[in-house]
Amino acid sequence: MCEANVYIEAHDGMGEILYLENVDVIRPEDGQLFIKNLFGEQKFFDGHIKEISLIKHRIVLARK
Amino acid sequence: MCEANVYIEAHDGMGEILYLENVDVIRPEDGQLFIKNLFGEQKFFDGHIKEISLIKHRIVLARK
Numbered sequence: 294m295c296e297a298n299v300y301i302e303a304h305d306g307m308g309e310i311l312y313l314e315n316v317d318v319i320r321p322e323d324g325q326l327f328i329k330n331l332f333g334e335q336k337f338f339d340g341h342i343k344e345i346s347l348i349k350h351r352i353v354l355a356r357k
Numbered sequence: 358m359c360e361a362n363v364y365i366e367a368h369d370g371m372g373e374i375l376y377l378e379n380v381d382v383i384r385p386e387d388g389q390l391f392i393k394n395l396f397g398e399q400k401f402f403d404g405h406i407k408e409i410s411l412i413k414h415r416i417v418l419a420r421k
Binding site for chain 2 (some may be wrong): 295296297316317318319320321331341342343344345346347348349352
């Protein structure tokens with residue numbers, strides 16, 4: 294499968310925290326990021342995309 | 358493989374134009390989007406991500 298895991302930058306900029314696994318869809322919506330995974334779990338995140346690396350199945354978000 | 362094809366919204370909002378195939382990495386850099394594919398092709402795009410759908414291997418960008 295070609296989903297990715299979504300991580301959030303830690304507050305201190307050291308490392309990342311897993312936010313949602315097996316993500317399929319991300320799109321900006323109402324000033325936030327709407328995120329949905331393969332199992333229908335949905336989250337809204339108040340931030341932006343910092344990096345996508347599909348080969349590594351990684352998407353990193355940063356808080357606003 | 359888990360790369361995606363990157364499309365750009367057409368100017369008239371009707372349909373999309375293929376921008377780069379087999380994309381691995383996207384990240385904001387100097388106010389633009391840096392995009393790199395599996396073959397090392399690199400582009401800078403002056404816009405933002407409109408939608409990611411990994412299962413469909415599709416990332417749609419919109420101009421600023």
